Amino acid sequence: MLTRNIIIPLLITLDLFVPGLAIAQDNNEPPAQLVEVDSVNAEMITARIWVPGTVLSVTDSELSSEVSGRITWMANVGERIQAGQPVVKLDSQRLEITRNQDQANIEKWQARVNLLSARVDRFDSMAAKQNMSEDQMDEIRAELTIARQELVQARANLELTEYQIVQSQVTAPFDILVVERLQSPGEFTSVGQVLLRVVDPTKVEASVRAPLSVIPFINKGMAVPVSDSRLQVTQTVRSIVPVGNARSRMMEIRITLDPNDFIIGGAVRVGLPNSAAHEGHTVPRDALVLRKSGTYIYQVDANNKAQQIPVTTGAGLGERIEVKGKLLADGPVVIRGAERLKDGDKVRMSSATETSEELVAAAL
Known part of the structure; x- marks a missing residue:
């Protein structure tokens, strides 16, 4: 009789707890995974080739x-x-001595010109009185002309010497x-x-050797990416020399650079278009998930669930890359945490206030 009284309350107690346990098991869904997302950009895309170049001074x-x-x-x-x-x-001492000699020559020939000019005046009055022959007059006038030319030469010599002193x-x-x-x-x-x-x-610029195949897709003033081991910037094409070498089939292109960005003599890489532009979609390179079965990205749908989308890659655009596939129209793409996701997983997108340490902790 004692045993029966004990068992009945135990059964009642289990009946009270087991339904609650069943409810907890039904609601035991995995927590949303923390991921970092970025946008899928629709833009004009062109294939690029990267060619080496050297930074030069314009002069x-x-x-x-x-x-x-x-x-x-x-x-x-x-x-x-x-x-x-x-x-x-x-040392300009020799030139200064020459300048003194030139000044002396000027004074000498100036005195000669003054003397002959006075003689010509006197002889003109004598010739008027027919006290002097025409031959004598012609001779004195010729001497005056020569003296004047020597004076001009002496002055030119002084001007040259003074120029050389300056130089x-x-x-x-x-x-x-x-x-x-x-x-x-x-x-x-x-x-x-x-x-x-x-x-x-x-004034610096980059000189690059590019294949002749880029000629249809490049023009003066076009913006192109230029990079080295430290940074990547966008600069403009200053000039194109569309003349190829018979052996290499390469031509020269000059890219204007900011002198504060690159060192003269340094090596750079320049991205040049190698195809016609077309419309497409790009994602950050970190969004790609590489598997043996193919390449995927994860986009977040309106229900905050990760959708696995197979893609094929196209042209690279710096930190972004073209992808082709059945992309969600407005869904952001996962760029961090995608390696832990499966199709349909619930996700929680990181906000600007969440730190990288929190994302790492979530991954662990």
């Missing part, structure tokens, strides 16, 4: 002197000098950066001998 010059002489001073390698400022100074200081033809010294102070230089190699650091 790369070798400076020389118009006069000969001993170098007394020269700018150091690495110095930046403004246009019109001296970069090389030569004994080689000045910067533009804002320059001294790259290399080819002679040093104390050495003697002759006319036209190269003294310095300089560049204009404010």
Whole structure:
């Protein structure tokens, strides 16, 4: 009798708890997975090829002197000098002596011209009185003409000497950066001998060799991506030289660059169009899920469920890539956390306030 009284309450207790347990099991759905999403962009797409290039100064010059002489001073390698400022100074003492000689010649011939002019005036009055022959008059007039020409020559010599004195200081033809010294102070230089190699650091461009196949798709002023190991920027095509080498079938293209972005002499890569533009959709490269069965992306539908969509890839556009498939019209694409998803999984899209540590924790 005692046993029966104990069992009945136990059965009643189980009846109370088992229905609740069944309800909990029915509602035990997996939690929504935290993912990071980005947009699917509809844009004009063109295939690109990446070609190597070299950063050059628009002006790369070798400076020389118009006069000969001993170098007394020269700018150091690495110095930046403004246009019109001296970069090389030569000893001008010999030229200054020549200038004194030229001034003396001017005075000499000026005195000769004055003397002959006075004689011509006197002889003219004598000739009027028929006290002098025509031959004598012609001779004195010829001497005066010669003296005047010598005076003109003497003045020209002085002007040339003064010009050479000015040129004994080689000045910067533009804002320059001294790259290399080819002679040093104390050495003697002759006319036209190269003294310095300089560049204009404010105007740089990239010189690239591109295949002739890009000619139909590129034009002057077009914006193209330029990158190196540090950054990628978009710049414009300055000029196209549509003449190919007989062996390589390559032509030269010049791309304008910002001097603050790239170093002269550095290597860059330039993306050039290699097909006609067409409309398409692009996603970040991180959105691609690569499996043996194919390539997929996950888009989030209106019910916050991940939809697995098979895609094929097309042209690459920097950090984005063209995809082709049955994409959702307005669904964002998962770019982080997709490797943990299955088709139909409930997801929770990350907001701007959620940190990368939270996403990593969710992945773990």
